[in-house]
Structure formats: structure tokens, C-alpha cells
Amino acid sequence: MKEDFLLRIKNLSKSFGGLKVLDDISFDVLRGKITGFLGPNGAGKTTTIKILLGLINRDMGQIELNGKEIQDVKNLKFKITIGALMEFPSFFSHLTSRENLKILSLSDNYQTDEKRIDHLLNLVELKHAKDRKIKTFSFGMKQKLAIADAFLNDPELLILDEPFNGLDPNSMDILNQILKNYVREKGTVFISSHILSEVEDLCDWIILLNKRKIIYKGVLKSLISQKSLKEMYLKLTKDENI
Amino acid sequence: MKISNVLKAEYEIYRKSSLVKFISIITFSLSVLFGFIIFHSSSFTGSLSFLALMKGYENGFNFSISLIYSIFNILIFFMIVTASTTVSDEAQKGTLRTILVKRLKRRELIFGKSIFLLICFFTLIAIISLLSLAVGGILFGFSDISEKNYIIHSNLSLFYNYFLSLFLMIFPISALINLCLFFSVLFNNNLMSLISCFGVNFIFYIFTELDFYKYLFLTNYILYPLKAFQKMAQGLPLVWSPQIWYMIIVTVIYLIGFLVLAVIFFRNKEIP
Numbered sequence: 001m002k003e004d005f006l007l008r009i010k011n012l013s014k015s016f017g018g019l020k021v022l023d024d025i026s027f028d029v030l031r032g033k034i035t036g037f038l039g040p041n042g043a044g045k046t047t048t049i050k051i052l053l054g055l056i057n058r059d060m061g062q063i064e065l066n067g068k069e070i071q072d073v074k075n076l077k078f079k080i081t082i083g084a085l086m087e088f089p090s091f092f093s094h095l096t097s098r099e100n101l102k103i104l105s106l107s108d109n110y111q112t113d114e115k116r117i118d119h120l121l122n123l124v125e126l127k128h129a130k131d132r133k134i135k136t137f138s139f140g141m142k143q144k145l146a147i148a149d150a151f152l153n154d155p156e157l158l159i160l161d162e163p164f165n166g167l168d169p170n171s172m173d174i175l176n177q178i179l180k181n182y183v184r185e186k187g188t189v190f191i192s193s194h195i196l197s198e199v200e201d202l203c204d205w206i207i208l209l210n211k212r213k214i215i216y217k218g219v220l221k222s223l224i225s226q227k228s229l230k231e232m233y234l235k236l237t238k239d240e241n242i
Numbered sequence: 243m244k245i246s247n248v249l250k251a252e253y254e255i256y257r258k259s260s261l262v263k264f265i266s267i268i269t270f271s272l273s274v275l276f277g278f279i280i281f282h283s284s285s286f287t288g289s290l291s292f293l294a295l296m297k298g299y300e301n302g303f304n305f306s307i308s309l310i311y312s313i314f315n316i317l318i319f320f321m322i323v324t325a326s327t328t329v330s331d332e333a334q335k336g337t338l339r340t341i342l343v344k345r346l347k348r349r350e351l352i353f354g355k356s357i358f359l360l361i362c363f364f365t366l367i368a369i370i371s372l373l374s375l376a377v378g379g380i381l382f383g384f385s386d387i388s389e390k391n392y393i394i395h396s397n398l399s400l401f402y403n404y405f406l407s408l409f410l411m412i413f414p415i416s417a418l419i420n421l422c423l424f425f426s427v428l429f430n431n432n433l434m435s436l437i438s439c440f441g442v443n444f445i446f447y448i449f450t451e452l453d454f455y456k457y458l459f460l461t462n463y464i465l466y467p468l469k470a471f472q473k474m475a476q477g478l479p480l481v482w483s484p485q486i487w488y489m490i491i492v493t494v495i496y497l498i499g500f501l502v503l504a505v506i507f508f509r510n511k512e513i514p
Contacts, residue, residue, distance in 0.1 A: 106250050
């Protein structure tokens with residue numbers, strides 16, 4: 001069966017000061033599915049996500065949304081509602097979590113009422129800390145707030161960079177359930193992670209990046225039919241290193 | 243519409259900042275204290291020597307004029323520090339990345355920050371002006387001092403020129419804000435941004451010492467409306483035009499030029 005893609009990335013390349021960090025990568029993000037973006041540290045996952053979110057410029061490559069090419073990638077977020085979580089999220093430390101979400105919804109030009117903000121804070125189990133200043137938050141709590149922030153604008157596409165970082169097992173389970181429910185309601189998720197156990201349980205489609213290049217893309221089940229994802233991951237990335 | 247959202251967001255961020263509250267209280271306390279010292283001192287030296295001429299001519303307007311003149315440099319210093327770190331500070335702390343993944347155009351953020359800083363500066367000036375007028379009025383009254391030999395301005399003339407001077411500050415101050423904003427966009431580090439901004443202003447200042455070139459540099463015009471305050475305090479006649487139009491044209495060129503440069507550099511900036 002032909003897969004329906006929401007985003008198609010073709011021949012994407014990026015260098016920093018002559019050092020190539022992405023080398024001609026192509027992949028699809030499937031509509032209504034969870035696409036996992038895996039790879040070791042420094043493989044280029046965060047760089048790819050930063051390009052998609054318009055934070056950095058690409059050197060080469062095309063990005064298509066619903067089959068139409070987006071000329072300026074910075075405009076992608078204006079063509080589709082995106083909820084994003086970046087690795088090591090930052091917030092205004094002198095403000096509370098509610099105040100931060102209020103400001104971020106203003107930046108997004110999205111009308112978010114207090115009820116929705118409270119609902120999202122409840123969802124990520126930050127109800128008790130809604131009036132606490134961010135400077136008193138642990139890394140895990142900031143990560144939870146970043147998850148709430150990603151859902152703030154009721155997104156059609158979620159782009160998450162290492163969302164499980166710093167979360168305790170209970171919180172990981174909660175995020176897992178939130179994402180599954182979100183996809184059930186026709187949402188699309190593009191998620192980078194190195195916590196393979198979570199990815200294995202969550203993703204339908206896998207893209208494996210190593211040393212700036214894609215070494216596998218396809219259905220997760222066919223990759224791990226005989227071995228676990230961890231074993232296959234280690235095998236594939238090790239083969240590439242030889 | 244988006245710029246108004248940036249203004250609301252900036253307001254929320256600055257409103258809750260204890261540093262802003264601290265600076266506001268310190269600025270106001272210093273200004274009131276400074277004003278009283280000036281009025282109760284018998285000797286003045288250096289650039290403040292002209293204030294000695296006001297002895298015996300105490301009036302609410304004169305009090306406010308001398309106070310704003312005295313603290314203007316402090317306000318400019320705070321304004322340069324705030325404007326030249328407004329983007330770099332967010333880049334340094336990572337909140338710029340959090341904001342820029344939202345549906346916000348980069349130029350809207352720059353326009354919003356520029357307008358917000360301008361509003362902040364003039365709100366502060368307006369508060370100091372109104373409070374100093376109130377304090378000066380209570381202490382010295384607004385009796386007409388034009389009959390006295392030295393001060394040639396009537397209260398009406400003082401009133402008109404006082405607010406005209408404040409209004410004219412909009413042009414050089416906006417240009418200075420946009421110059422600072424440009425350096426704030428260039429760097430992801432507050433220190434680099436501050437050093438560059440003060441460095442360029444210092445170079446501009448050196449050029450203002452040269453007779454011909456001074457007319458081309460912004461620094462020459464920053465204190466221009468303030469010179470009117472000085473003349474008013476000294477009781478000297480004020481001649482606004484045609485220099486006033488030259489000042490407006492030059493500062494508007496700076497204002498637009500640095501705003502455009504800030505937008506262009508920010509549009510292509512890679513966010514860490």
C-alpha cells in the first residue's frame with residue numbers, strides 16, 4: 001500500500017563552516033502516523049529539525065508539504081500548524097509556567113484561554129506547579145512544560161526533539177499515551193529520540209540516521225521482525241562505523 | 243496584529259522582571275535626589291555650571307527641566323544596555339529559539355521590540371516629567387519668572403518648549419534604539435553586543451568633535467533636544483528651525499537604516 005506523506009524531504013544538505021553535518025538526506029513524514037527519527041549523537045537529527053522549524057538555513061534540498069514544494073522553509077510553520085519541542089527547552093525563568101504558556105501563545109498568535117492552559121498543565125502533571133517560577137523547576141519539569149507548549153496551538157504536526165529526555169518512567173508513559181491519543185485523532189508526529197524502548201512502542205515508521213546519512217527508512221515492524229530495535233540499531237550503526 | 247502580540251508579550255516579560263523594577267526605582271530616586279542637590283547647592287562645576295544661573299529662579303518647570311537634563315545620560319545608558327541586549331539575551335538564554343518556532347515572523351519580533359523599547363523609554367521620561375513637575379510645583383510653585391531680568395521665558399513659553407523638546411527626543415532616541423537593536427541581533431552574547439554598541443557610539447562621538455563630519459553622525463543629535471533644556475534653564479532664546487528639520491531628516495535615516503539592517507541580519511540569522 002502506498003503511504004500518504006505529509007512532509008517530504010529531498011536531498012537535504014547542511015554544513016557548518018565547511019563541516020558537513022547533513023549529506024543529501026531524503027525521507028518522508030507520514031500523515032497520521034508517528035515517524036521516529038533515530039541516530040547516535042551528532043548524526044544530524046537536531047540540525048534536520050532546526051531546518052524544518054526555520055531556525056537554521058539549509059544549504060541544499062527541497063521540502064514538500066502535501067506534495068507542494070515550500071520555497072522558503074521558514075514559511076513551513078505558516079502553512080501548517082506545528083507544535084515543536086526542542087532539545088533542552090528554555091523558558092522565561094522569572095515567570096511562572098502559566099505566564100510562560102500565555103506569552104508563548106501570544107507569540108504563536110493563537111488564542112489560548114486560561115482553561116486550555118490549565119488543561120495542558122494538568123495533562124503533563126504540572127498542575128501543582130502552575131504558579132511556580134521556572135527558575136525553581138527541574139530539567140524534567142521544564143521538559144513537561146515544553147510538551148504542554150508543543151500542544152498549545154492545537155497542532156496538525158508535532159515535531160519533537162528528544163521529548164523523553166529528563167522524564168521519569170511515569171512521565172514517559174504519560175507522554176507515550178498523549179502521543180498515541182493525538183495520532184488517533186489524526187495528528188502527525190515526527191519524533192527524534194535515543195530512548196529506543198519508547199520509540200519501539202510508539203513509532204510506525206523509522207528513519208535511521210548515522211554519520212550525516214540515512215542508513216534505514218521504513219516500517220518499524222519489518223526492521224525488528226527478528227531482533228529488538230536496540231539490537232538492530234547497534235548492528236546498523238556499527239556496520240556503518242566499520 | 244502580530245506586532246501588538248509582541249508588545250503584549252514584551253510587556254508581560256518586563257513587567258514581572260525584578261531588574262526592571264529595581265532600575266525604575268533607582269532611576270527615579272536618583273533623579274529626585276539629584277534634582278534637590280542641584281537646587282540646594284551653591285557651587286556647580288563642569289557641564290553643570292550653567293545650573294548655577296538658576297539660583298533664585300526656582301519654579302516647577304525649571305525644577306523639572308534641570309532634573310531631566312541631569313538624569314538624561316543615566317536614562318540613555320540604561321536604554322543602550324537594554325536595547326543592545328534585547329535579542330542577544332534571549333539568544334543566550336535560549337528563549338529566542340522557543341519563540342521563533344512559533345508562528346511569528348522575525349521582522350515582527352524586531353518591529354515589536356523596537357516599538358516596545360521606545361514606549362518604555364518615553365513612559366519613563368513621562369513619569370519622571372510628571373512627577374518632577376508635581377514635586378517642583380509643590381515646592382516652588384509655577385509663578386511666572388519672566389519678569390526677572392535673566393530668565394526671558396514666560397511660563398507659556400517654558401511649557402511649549404518643554405514638551406516640544408520631549409517630543410523631539412523621539413527621533414534621535416528611536417534611531418539609537420534601532421542601532422542598539424542591530425548589534426543585539428548580530429551577536430548571541432550580551433557582552434559582545436554591549437561592547438560593540440558602546441564602541442560604535444564612542445566612534446560616532448569622536449567624529450562629532452570634527453566640525454564638518456559631526457552633522458552626519460547620530461551622536462551629534464542625541465543631545466540636541468536636551469540643549470534646548472539647557473538654554474531654557476539658562477534663560478537664553480531658543481531657535482528651533484531650520485536645524486530641527488535637519489536633525490529629523492538625519493535621525494530618520496538612521497532610524498530606518500538600522501531597523502532595515504536589523505531585520506535583514508535577523509532574517510538570515512541561524513538560531514543556536
